[in-house]
Amino acid sequence: MSLNISAPIGVLAPLLVRAKGIADPRAANPLLGCVLLNADHDGVLTVSATGGSLALTQRVALGTAGNGGGVSDTGSAAVDAARLALVVGGLSGDTVALRLTGKTGKGIVEVKAGGSRYSLSAAEADDYPPIGGEIPAVARAVADVSTTIRGGDLARMLRETLFSVCTDENRYGLNGLLIEAAPAGDDGMPRLRIVSTDGSRLSWSEGPASEAVTLDGRKSLISRAFAAKLESLISGPDQEWTLTIGQRWISARCGDVELGGVLVEGEFPDYRMIMPAAPKRIATVNGPVLAGALKRASLMASDRNSSVRIAFAEGGLTVSAQDVKAGSVVEELAGELQGSPLSTGFNASYLLNVLSSTRAESVRLELGEPLEPVIVRVDGRTDAVFVVMPMRLD
Amino acid sequence: MSLNISAPIGVLAPLLVRAKGIADPRAANPLLGCVLLNADHDGVLTVSATGGSLALTQRVALGTAGNGGGVSDTGSAAVDAARLALVVGGLSGDTVALRLTGKTGKGIVEVKAGGSRYSLSAAEADDYPPIGGEIPAVARAVADVSTTIRGGDLARMLRETLFSVCTDENRYGLNGLLIEAAPAGDDGMPRLRIVSTDGSRLSWSEGPASEAVTLDGRKSLISRAFAAKLESLISGPDQEWTLTIGQRWISARCGDVELGGVLVEGEFPDYRMIMPAAPKRIATVNGPVLAGALKRASLMASDRNSSVRIAFAEGGLTVSAQDVKAGSVVEELAGELQGSPLSTGFNASYLLNVLSSTRAESVRLELGEPLEPVIVRVDGRTDAVFVVMPMRLD
Secondary structure: OOOEEEEEHHHHHHHHHHHHHHOOOOOOOHHHHEEEEEEOOOOEEEEEEEOOOEEEEEEEEOOEHHHOOOEEEOEEEEEEHHHHHHHHHHOOOOEEEEEEEOOOOOEEEEEEEOOEEEEEEEEOHHHOOOOOOHHHHHHOOOOOEEEEEEHHHHHHHHHHHHOOOOOOOOOOOOOEEEEEEEOOOOOOOOEEEEEEEOOOEEEEEEEEEOOOOOOOOOOEEEEHHHHHHHHHHOOOOOOEEEEEEOOOEEEEEEOOEEEEEEOOOOOOOOHHHHOOOOOOEEEEEEHHHHHHHHHHHHOOOOOOOOEEEEEEEOOEEEEEEEEOOOEEEEEEEOOEEEOOOEEEEEEHHHHHHHHHHHOOOEEEEEEOOOOOOEEEEEOOOOOEEEEEOOEOOO | OOOEEEEEHHHHHHHHHHHHHHOOOOOOOHHHHEEEEEEOOOOEEEEEEEOOOEEEEEEEEOOEHHHOOOEEEOEEEEEEHHHHHHHHHHOOOOEEEEEEEOOOOOEEEEEEEOOEEEEEEEEOHHHOOOOOOHHHHHHOOOOOEEEEEEHHHHHHHHHHHHOOOOOOOOOOOOOEEEEEEEOOOOOOOOEEEEEEEOOOEEEEEEEEEOOOOOOOOOOEEEEHHHHHHHHHHOOOOOOEEEEEEOOOEEEEEEOOEEEEEEOOOOOOOOHHHOOOOOOOEEEEEEHHHHHHHHHHHHOOOOOOOOEEEEEEEOOEEEEEEEEOOOEEEEEEEOOEEEOOOEEEEEEHHHHHHHHHHHOOOEEEEEEOOOOOOEEEEEOOOOOEEEEEOOEOOO
């Protein structure tokens, strides 16, 4: 048994690029920088990679050579993931042949296509760390829970929450995205919710789950890396993604692609506590117009936080910023205000993140007193809520 | 007199972006980080910038306010080039108004468009270093020489020589591109030649000059920065660019845009000495196929020089590379050889630079002995010659 396959370059190359994105060439264990190829008796090639806390498994049916397919000999090989992705991605022609020579599991992987013939050093495949093996085994000691969700909804929920995950690894409980069951919608459909916060802002986004959600009140924290990678793997709005959550592990599977990740430990804050009560003021403003004004005002903001002042009045909004040396800017824009005028400071990028991730045509800002949390909602949507803390400007 | 103009944003914004590319915000003199705006009585706005050794002057006719044009009041203002380019580039609407307030030449430049109102700190315009002023005055003490050349030819000649300019500022005479008159072509048309070398390779590219060249045997060295900026300013093959060369200064002018640059001092080597005599071997190979093989082989080259071995034989070429740890690659490709077989080392990127800058469909390599210079020509073209030194591979 020694891996010997041929595969369409157009099929194999994207699998290798994704595996390269998971492998960790800087890990202490050099095998984590490798992609693992395994061809089985059913003619299925499995392309896997793990970077420690993430694991990706991709399967593709090549068929057995006996039936005219691509798997001539079964076996495994581990090769530097980045190099193999570059090598296969750069080949010309339609088909690439890969063959392991030398003793089983180690030696040389020959890559041939057209006039190209590579000999790549292989690592000991038997030593390759288990892909979604060890940790899920522990996790599966307790009942897994799962749900299924459309690709379009899942991608939107991830996009609307990823930007506000805490990036400080030491902020216990904040450096993950909460994933939990939300109350069923008006249509009776089960719903899933993702929430993130970095202490200065919070994002909450929901979507319908297309099958019964059995999360049993479980609150799980997925890592930023898992969420970002999952978002990048979603390739169509109508894909069906199944999320299976164990005690320490989550897997997201769609067809022949499965991404696994270690759950983040810690207690997510009780985010409902943060949500302000009935607002004293409600401002409504066009999303792209506000985004344009915030971007232009940020050009004159003197600090890294893009501090701007927003004055809400009956006739509209005024966004302003100043830099002692460079000068100042005032942006006037239309808007509606219910309640008395208010002026407060904002980190412009916090609001811009909300506007760009939601692509909102119209947003509603629910305001309290100057330094109280502000709720941003997308007009016409009840499935996304954003909380932004104002800034004190001196 | 205090600058007061309005201009179409779509006209002004690209001029400011180009000026930003010339200004030097890190210069000791903070004015070199500014763009200079000047509106005159004829309704012409001049947008200038200088980074010390380069100077850009762009003119646009806005018309005088009395005749319905954009210049309401004449005057000058100097503003941070990067910031003004960002500010004007980010505005919405069609027209922007700029007005200098405060005392002449210094104060605040107000920028207004739609609901946006910026107040930008201005520098003392009177202190702005002369744009193409001082140095050309010296240069014009001797007779200037000039020539005119089509944009398409000039862009090609710059592209085919820029990559091999020496980047070591201490290599006296090599860190510039030689520009000189070439012998008239078979059609009797005067020609211009640009040559560059970094000691390991040499590029030589010619083009027809559309008017009489009066370079009088002058050999001038233009800086890499001037050549690169000039290439980026050329926006169409049929533009007419006039090059005027003084003793220490060169200017390239096309319509309302003029780029000036300080000439590089030093003696360019007698490059004809480097050119080998009649070749012992001539190999002909498809350009894109060779480029593909070199790129794929470079993936396994172990050093920063992308060292590859090329074996030339009657039946074709073999490109190979190896890395002690990663493995090896052999690329076989078709090609023709006149003369006996030869195998020698190359820096793959040197050959790739030639292939990509010439976009050659077919190239001819004129070979001597293994470590003798190799001449690369584009099949069917006599106006470009490239010399590449082979490498000793151990």
